[in-house]
Amino acid sequence: MSEPNTELKNIIEAALLVAGQPLTIEKLLTMFPAESAPTREEIRAVLEMLEEEYAERVVELKQIDRSWRFQTRDKYASWITRLAEERPVRYSRALLETLAIVAYRQPVTRGDIENIRGVSVSTDIIKTLLGREWIRQVGVRNVPGRPALYGTTREFLEHFNLKNLEELPPLSALRDLDVISNELNLRLDLEQGEGSHAAEATAADGESHESLEQEPEPIMSEARTAERE
Template sequence: MTRPPLERILEALLQASTKPLSLERMRELLDDPAPSLDTLRKALSRLADDCAERSVELREVASGWRLQVRDEHSPWVSRLWEERPQRYSRALLETLSLIAYRQPITRGEIEDVRGVAVSSQIIRTLLEREWVRVVGHREVPGRPAMYATTRQFLDYFNLCGLADLPPLAELREISDDLPPAAAGEAAGETAPEWMPVTPLAATDQVGAGDFGALLEELNAMETDLKTDFNDLLPPSVDDMEPDADT
């Protein structure tokens, strides 16, 4: 049987996979012989070009590559599922935003910024969704757990790494442009792209002051954003074999 072009094989693998595929995993599945990393990247580039005018796109996220429906088609695709999209409270989204921009962070530190207690249910929900994880314990009395985001969090919001988080100034501009009528309509809804703070602005029915203070606090945190968690870093050059012609 004639072997199909590499990009067609990769397309089949990505369509059949239930999770993103890394370049290393693709090479494992194509070990007769395995193509070089450069060859894989070129094939993926051709596949991305093929999808340019289609309803699906090739997207690189933290865990690897995946084929996914484009955002503009989501209103129709969402009708395939009877249940309503998950809604999240303002408190949960604020907590997730603080973890994302100031990780690693303890529950007490989150409460200091928000000025209110963080319920155990919020932390449990974030842990169950595998958006956050415990990465250690602060060496203070009680040794509170320190939370950070996960690779699943990056995948869900179409991010390759923590460095792809949007600048707080950009989020502030988006929140400033939201019309007042959006408050009731967007209460707590998640967005298809990374927009953890924007829904908070939409749900702020008390006033802009509290949300503005949160943005200022996050803005100060952004400069110290930790991006070197071992399980979120791409493979080092030493771990990859040199590219070779196949």
């Protein structure tokens, strides 16, 4: 395969820098007239070249599922997040436990989640995860009642800076939710006793306001000053 021409490389690099979201090869192809469009192989060659060129820079080209984006490296995230003008959202331990179960056991029903956690799952938690587009309904289980089956989304991969689900840390390496959260690049500031299942069992509906508490949002290291979703 011949080396991509400089102009094609410049066009793709510029598009990735200003897009504000990950771009697929199919999306990149829409920039070009049909009669002069590059091949998928040529675009992939450009992406590989850009990955190499940015390998030692503060900004890297990161693949997310079948998409690519430029982002700042993790080591600079603590400085970049200080540019955000709005105070990010804080998420409860109950919500993060629910998200972790979906990520590792998908597809799962709400009943599956409750069996694993040992407590009921607040409707507000499911609504919050669906609203953030971190999970989605992927089907129904063929049992009486036909409960919804949930799985993670590409937005989940984007937010937690994962190329694919295989980049999730192995379960054998995880001891508790705090470790999971650290592996997913989350910062937690949970109240004392929030992790008590006994306390949750006596106030199951209390999870509804936990999922909406104000707390630092998971860091997403990007080459922009605020998350664009």
